[in-house]
Amino acid sequence: MRVLLLAIAALAGFAALPFLFGDYGIFLGAEILIFILFALAFNLMLGHGGLVSFGHAAYFAIAAYALAILLTTYNWPLGLAFPGAVLMSTVAAVIIGYFCVRLTAIYFAMLTLAFSQLVWAIAFKWSDVTGGDEGFVGVAIPDWLTQPVSFYYVTLVVVAICSAMLWVIVHSAFGHTLRATRENPQRAEFLGIPVRKVRLVTFILSGTFTGVAGALFTLLNRAVFVEFAWWTKSAEVLIMSILGGVGSFFGPALGAAALILLDRQITEITEYWPTVLGIILLIVLFFLPDGLIGLFKKRKPDA
Amino acid sequence: MLEVKNLGKNFDGFWALSDVNLSVGQGERHAVIGPNGAGKSTLFNAITGYLKPTTGTVTLDGRDITGAAPDRLVRDGMGRSFQRVNVFPDLTAFENVQSALLAHHRRLWDFFTPGDSLYRDEAQALLAQVGLAEDAQRVAGTLAYGKQKQLELALSLASEPKVLLLDEPTAGMSPQETMDILALIKDLQEERGLTLLFTEHDMEFVFAIATQMTVLVQGTPIAHGTPEEVRASEEVQRVYLGGEHAA
Numbered sequence: 001m002r003v004l005l006l007a008i009a010a011l012a013g014f015a016a017l018p019f020l021f022g023d024y025g026i027f028l029g030a031e032i033l034i035f036i037l038f039a040l041a042f043n044l045m046l047g048h049g050g051l052v053s054f055g056h057a058a059y060f061a062i063a064a065y066a067l068a069i070l071l072t073t074y075n076w077p078l079g080l081a082f083p084g085a086v087l088m089s090t091v092a093a094v095i096i097g098y099f100c101v102r103l104t105a106i107y108f109a110m111l112t113l114a115f116s117q118l119v120w121a122i123a124f125k126w127s128d129v130t131g132g133d134e135g136f137v138g139v140a141i142p143d144w145l146t147q148p149v150s151f152y153y154v155t156l157v158v159v160a161i162c163s164a165m166l167w168v169i170v171h172s173a174f175g176h177t178l179r180a181t182r183e184n185p186q187r188a189e190f191l192g193i194p195v196r197k198v199r200l201v202t203f204i205l206s207g208t209f210t211g212v213a214g215a216l217f218t219l220l221n222r223a224v225f226v227e228f229a230w231w232t233k234s235a236e237v238l239i240m241s242i243l244g245g246v247g248s249f250f251g252p253a254l255g256a257a258a259l260i261l262l263d264r265q266i267t268e269i270t271e272y273w274p275t276v277l278g279i280i281l282l283i284v285l286f287f288l289p290d291g292l293i294g295l296f297k298k299r300k301p302d303a
Numbered sequence: 304m305l306e307v308k309n310l311g312k313n314f315d316g317f318w319a320l321s322d323v324n325l326s327v328g329q330g331e332r333h334a335v336i337g338p339n340g341a342g343k344s345t346l347f348n349a350i351t352g353y354l355k356p357t358t359g360t361v362t363l364d365g366r367d368i369t370g371a372a373p374d375r376l377v378r379d380g381m382g383r384s385f386q387r388v389n390v391f392p393d394l395t396a397f398e399n400v401q402s403a404l405l406a407h408h409r410r411l412w413d414f415f416t417p418g419d420s421l422y423r424d425e426a427q428a429l430l431a432q433v434g435l436a437e438d439a440q441r442v443a444g445t446l447a448y449g450k451q452k453q454l455e456l457a458l459s460l461a462s463e464p465k466v467l468l469l470d471e472p473t474a475g476m477s478p479q480e481t482m483d484i485l486a487l488i489k490d491l492q493e494e495r496g497l498t499l500l501f502t503e504h505d506m507e508f509v510f511a512i513a514t515q516m517t518v519l520v521q522g523t524p525i526a527h528g529t530p531e532e533v534r535a536s537e538e539v540q541r542v543y544l545g546g547e548h549a550a
Contacts, residue, residue: 173410176418180402183391190351191406192377192462198411 006296007250014156018149026148027220028264032257033159034216039240039252040166041209046238047246048170049202050182054109054234055116056210058096061229063089063211064218065123065130072140073129086211092119093207101199113231120229135225139218155216162212163253169205170249178202239277243284245291254292304329304498305466310359312349319345320522323359327466327515332492332499334509337519338543343502344386346519347470351383352376363466382464386471388451392444396435396454399443400426403461433457433487449480453487460491469501473508485511518543
């Protein structure tokens with residue numbers, strides 16, 4: 001109950017944001033919302049499934065590029081292009097996930113990384129379609145979405161709906177099963193749980209919601225750059241999740257907001273942002289094992 | 304009920320199991336005994352699909368299950384517990400059993416219904432059956448060793464197995480815990496008409512519970528029969544029991 005009230009309060013805060021800040025604040029707010037969705041989708045695997053993906057930039061970038069290409073090169077209407085772009089991420093997650101779930105632990109992580117670097121290489125080299133090194137600029141965004149406020153509210157609605165869907169999935173019977181496979185895959189198998197299949201479905205769901213975030217990011221930037229697919233984007237969402245707390249549903253959302261705000265604030269003061277980030281992460285890892293969200297939680301006596 | 308025919312397992316030229324024939328009838332309590340390294344765990348792993356047998360077949364209720372994946376075996380009616388405790392350590396005892404029930408009732412692919420709300424009564428009833436009613440809300444990893452073993456039994460029972468394989472059910476237990484689990488296993492087996500196949504080091508436990516026995520030595524069975532017959536067998540006395548139970 002407490003968690004839901006906080007979520008509603010956060011939602012109200014985001015809804016009020018355009019009345020309080022100018023265009024820059026609105027842009028920043030939309031970026032935070034998009035990364036909140038990215039982190040929540042990513043944490044379906046990391047926190048809830050115990051699956052360390054080191055290549056989630058791939059699903060983010062695929063939908064981002066696909067939306068740019070469908071809107072601009074093929075002149076699709078947004079209503080078709082957006083789901084189409086997300087579907088591309090889903091398909092990529094099906095194919096890549098099929099191979100990755102055959103491995104576990106560090107081998108799983110390395111394979112996800114390898115596939116995402118492959119996606120990067122394609123985006124980089126296939127410049128006729130993707131713009132390559134220079135990026136895909138001048139995405140044909142519908143006029144009504146070029147208003148910062150209208151784009152902001154569309155983002156808010158999409159992120160809120162997707163987050164609610166992720167919440168329902170995490171707390172569903174499937175979510176419980178997923179936790180069991182995380183805790184003890186061998187025992188889970190001997191309860192009749194097809195562990196690999198559960199992991200593949202999780203991979204696909206996570207990749208799909210990540211795709212939604214990626215497509216929104218194209219609308220925000222009106223451009224796609226090859227850095228979206230670079231492995232540091234995968235590391236970024238990993239850091240967001242750990243910073244906020246992988247053990248709770250909203251931890252990664254908090255981590256996403258904190259990382260982006262800190263990045264902006266600290267970059268203004270010093271060029272050594274990565275150093276500061278490193279120190280912050282050390283503090284969190286040593287003193288806040290539950291992540292930043294741990295600051296807001298009441299201590300449970302036994303758990 | 305469970306038939307093992309000519310089962311063999313070869314590891315890099317070494318036959319860990321060879322010519323194993325076993326037949327476990329409905330309602331039997333069948334013990335597999337033998338010295339350390341005789342291949343008892345390998346046999347269990349080969350029967351439960353954890354290892355692919357090199358030769359031979361395993362059938363359950365007439366269905367060929369040789370080398371089938373564990374999750375399919377469970378759906379076909381086989382349950383198993385492990386030598387070392389094997390539960391979900393960070394979940395509560397209640398959630399442990401609930402997860403098992405969700406799997407058994409095929410609710411895995413339900414993405415909507417809150418998992419917390421499902422099979423609550425059944426979970427509580429199962430915990431009560433294994434004597435853990437009071438410990439439902441304790442985190443499994445913090446339970447005493449014997450209680451974790453009881454919990455594991457509840458997990459295995461959640462899938463309503465026809466045949467239950469127990470790998471050293473008393474391993475690492477105190478004498479009191481051994482007595483408790485012995486009584487519990489016997490009760491549950493009788494109540495549910497379960498077929499049991501188990502390995503065990505504790506000979507007192509074996510002779511107290513088994514209705515049939517197989518003696519495994521160097522990967523091959525050297526004797527089958529009722530506990531009395533096995534006890535009386537000269538060969539078994541010579542290679543394994545060592546006169547300990549001769550009297």
